[in-house]
Amino acid sequence: MAVTSSSFAFEHNLSCLQKGSKEVEQLKQIHARMLKSGLLQDPYAITKFLSFCLSSTSSSYYALHVFQGFDRPDTFLWNLMIRGFSCSDQPQRSLLLYYRMLCSSAPHNAYTFPFLLKACSNLSALEETKQIHAHVTKFGYGDDVYAVNSLINSYAVTGNFNLAHLLFDRIKEPDVVSWNSLIKGYAKSGNMDIALTLFRRMPEKKNAISWTTMISGYVQAGMNKEALQLFHEMQNSDVEPDNVSLANALSACAQLGALQQGKWIHSYVNQRRIIIDSVLACVLIDMYAKCGEMEEALAVFKNVNRKPVQVWTALISGYAYHGHGREAISKFLDMQRMGIKPNAITFTAVLTACSYTGLVEEGKSVFYTMEREYNLKPTIEHCGCMVDLLGRAGLLDEAKRFIQKMPLKPNAVIWGALLKACQIHKNIELGEEIGEVLITMDPYHGGRYVHMANIHAMGKKWDKAAETRRLMKEQGVAKVPGCSTISLEGTTHEFLAGDRSHAEIEEIRNKWRTVRRKLEENGYVPELEDTLLHLVDDEEREAIVHQHSEKLAITYGLMKTKPGTTIRIMKNLRVCKDCHRVTKLISKIYKRDIVMRDRTRFHHFRDGKCSCGDYW
DNA sequence: TTAGGGTTAG
Numbered sequence: 001m002a003v004t005s006s007s008f009a010f011e012h013n014l015s016c017l018q019k020g021s022k023e024v025e026q027l028k029q030i031h032a033r034m035l036k037s038g039l040l041q042d043p044y045a046i047t048k049f050l051s052f053c054l055s056s057t058s059s060s061y062y063a064l065h066v067f068q069g070f071d072r073p074d075t076f077l078w079n080l081m082i083r084g085f086s087c088s089d090q091p092q093r094s095l096l097l098y099y100r101m102l103c104s105s106a107p108h109n110a111y112t113f114p115f116l117l118k119a120c121s122n123l124s125a126l127e128e129t130k131q132i133h134a135h136v137t138k139f140g141y142g143d144d145v146y147a148v149n150s151l152i153n154s155y156a157v158t159g160n161f162n163l164a165h166l167l168f169d170r171i172k173e174p175d176v177v178s179w180n181s182l183i184k185g186y187a188k189s190g191n192m193d194i195a196l197t198l199f200r201r202m203p204e205k206k207n208a209i210s211w212t213t214m215i216s217g218y219v220q221a222g223m224n225k226e227a228l229q230l231f232h233e234m235q236n237s238d239v240e241p242d243n244v245s246l247a248n249a250l251s252a253c254a255q256l257g258a259l260q261q262g263k264w265i266h267s268y269v270n271q272r273r274i275i276i277d278s279v280l281a282c283v284l285i286d287m288y289a290k291c292g293e294m295e296e297a298l299a300v301f302k303n304v305n306r307k308p309v310q311v312w313t314a315l316i317s318g319y320a321y322h323g324h325g326r327e328a329i330s331k332f333l334d335m336q337r338m339g340i341k342p343n344a345i346t347f348t349a350v351l352t353a354c355s356y357t358g359l360v361e362e363g364k365s366v367f368y369t370m371e372r373e374y375n376l377k378p379t380i381e382h383c384g385c386m387v388d389l390l391g392r393a394g395l396l397d398e399a400k401r402f403i404q405k406m407p408l409k410p411n412a413v414i415w416g417a418l419l420k421a422c423q424i425h426k427n428i429e430l431g432e433e434i435g436e437v438l439i440t441m442d443p444y445h446g447g448r449y450v451h452m453a454n455i456h457a458m459g460k461k462w463d464k465a466a467e468t469r470r471l472m473k474e475q476g477v478a479k480v481p482g483c484s485t486i487s488l489e490g491t492t493h494e495f496l497a498g499d500r501s502h503a504e505i506e507e508i509r510n511k512w513r514t515v516r517r518k519l520e521e522n523g524y525v526p527e528l529e530d531t532l533l534h535l536v537d538d539e540e541r542e543a544i545v546h547q548h549s550e551k552l553a554i555t556y557g558l559m560k561t562k563p564g565t566t567i568r569i570m571k572n573l574r575v576c577k578d579c580h581r582v583t584k585l586i587s588k589i590y591k592r593d594i595v596m597r598d599r600t601r602f603h604h605f606r607d608g609k610c611s612c613g614d615y616w
Numbered sequence: 617t618t619a620g621g622g623t624t625a626g
Contacts, residue, residue, distance in 0.1 A: 083617085113618090115617070117618080118617095118618080144617095144618095146618040147617090149618045149619070150617085151618095152618090152619095153618070175618095177618055178619085179619085180618095180620075181618080182619095184620075187620095207619090208620075209620045210620085212621080213619075213620050214620095215620085216620060216621070243621080244620055244621045245620080247620095248620080248621065251621085278622075280622090283621080283622065286622080286623065309623085313624080318623095320625095343623090345622095345624045348625055349623075352624070352625060380625095381624065381625050381626090382624095385625055385626095416626055417625085417626065420626085447626090600625085
């Protein structure tokens with residue numbers, strides 16, 4: 001086969017090809033040229049071409065189309081296709097290809113099963129795994145370490161631990177992959193205790209994947225402190241963290257708002273000259289954004305070479321929860337100009353940005369482009385954003401009409417968004433109506449009762465408010481206690497509402513009295529309307545208003561940092577209205593920037609104003 | 617050939 005010159009030209013064409021909207025068009029042209037020049041007979045060129053197509057979602061169907069054109073594909077090509085789809089968004093294609101392969105003249109080989117089982121584990125498909133298990137035995141691969149480990153993995157990730165252990169126990173000497181597969185199963189299902197026990201027990205030397213499996217398990221279980229602890233332990237071991245380990249550790253930092261540790265990891269990446277691939281870029285951007293550093297997030301974004309849709313989305317999301325609606329929209333337009341197709345998550349991010357900033361018309365137009373220009377069907381999440389957008393802006397009737405007209409059945413999140421809007425805009429009648437619906441839908445969600453009781457209280461219906469509170473107690477649902485944290489010199493100080501456990505609580509309470517006096521001199525009167533304060537006596541009321549966790553944390557920040565230093569607070573719930581007002585005043589009186597990360601977004605306080613424009 | 621990774625609403 002004379003392939004030399006045309007083969008090189010072909011490889012050059014592939015390497016120049018830009019991923020994005022025009023990709024399939026360009027691949028078609030290359031394919032046509034291959035056909036003409038006879039390259040389609042060259043196994044090397046075919047492999048290159050198909051692998052390239054399979055590496056991206058938008059062109060994988062084109063690979064299938066080309067593959068179907070072959071008269072008698074050999075085992076290698078079948079395997080290539082099965083592997084290509086196993087990690088795509090359509091792993092069931094791998095199984096379909098396998099069944100077709102069985103009917104063809106090409107025999108499978110030792111490589112076929114691991115690829116196929118990868119597809120099964122991505123599909124979480126138990127029945128298919130069992131079927132393939134039968135084939136593995138039947139065709140004599142029952143002792144092949146790759147096939148067995150892949151089976152352990154598939155059983156473990158589908159939660160069939162008995163079957164996984166059965167295979168695991170039969171292996172004379174399980175290798176590190178066998179252990180990692182088993183541990184991954186427990187980690188994925190949230191059984192971190194069992195995963196840790198196995199992890200500690202494994203006699204095999206742990207590798208980076210073993211560590212990362214545990215760290216990512218903790219992150220996915222929301223146990224971010226444990227994740228970082230294990231990451232530190234990993235650094236003291238003799239295994240170097242790689243880009244995947246670091247990406248997971250960064251996710252933990254993002255969730256915890258642990259800026260110092262996140263920065264440290266970033267400098268580690270730079271020092272070790274670890275390549276910032278698109279995944280690492282995503283988590284770095286997310287970490288900086290969630291730690292309040294949008295400039296840093298933007299710097300990472302600018303420095304990364306390849307920017308797939310996820311990287312743009314990470315940045316746009318960052319702008320969203322910082323309330324930078326215009327910037328979010330501008331990046332959204334930029335990415336489209338670059339030929340990058342937004343995905344469902346991008347749209348959620350842009351709509352959130354519009355909703356947090358009150359960009360009603362822009363949000364509506366983005367919502368309608370979704371289906372019209374990108375053929376993406378709005379999901380319940382997108383509808384939730386729309387209800388939020390309209391509701392926050394006070395367009396309650398329009399929000400209600402939107403819910404009635406939307407093609408999906410409204411869930412608790414949708415009604416919750418409207419309820420919140422009723423509370424903001426003091427629409428008691430509609431609020432009560434929706435509150436009833438929500439409590440029936442979601443009887444064990446504490447927040448529903450709290451909203452409902454607050455709406456009753458707003459209408460001065462004290463009996464009803466008390467009744468809702470009683471109902472909540474009766475159902476045994478507890479309100480999540482408010483908790484704020486402040487990080488000072490690497491130590492995180494945690495405050496709960498009314499908490500007296502802090503070592504310096506007396507000093508903090510004294511300082512708060514001074515702060516409060518200054519606030520009152522500046523016209524501050526506690527705002528009570530959105531809490532149930534009318535139901536309690538004076539002393540309790542005092543305790544509730546003046547011991548909110550964010551007030552304690554800010555007071556501590558004022559005590560412990562030099563004048564002029566920015567105070568950074570994190571809160572697990574939404575910041576309360578009274579605390580928001582107090583924080584604005586403190587930023588002015590004490591000339592401090594205060595950055596507060598609440599459950600859903602950031603508030604940057606400066607000189608008596610908040611970046612959210614009181615729109616939250 | 618087998619094991620670990622990404623952005624979202626409330």
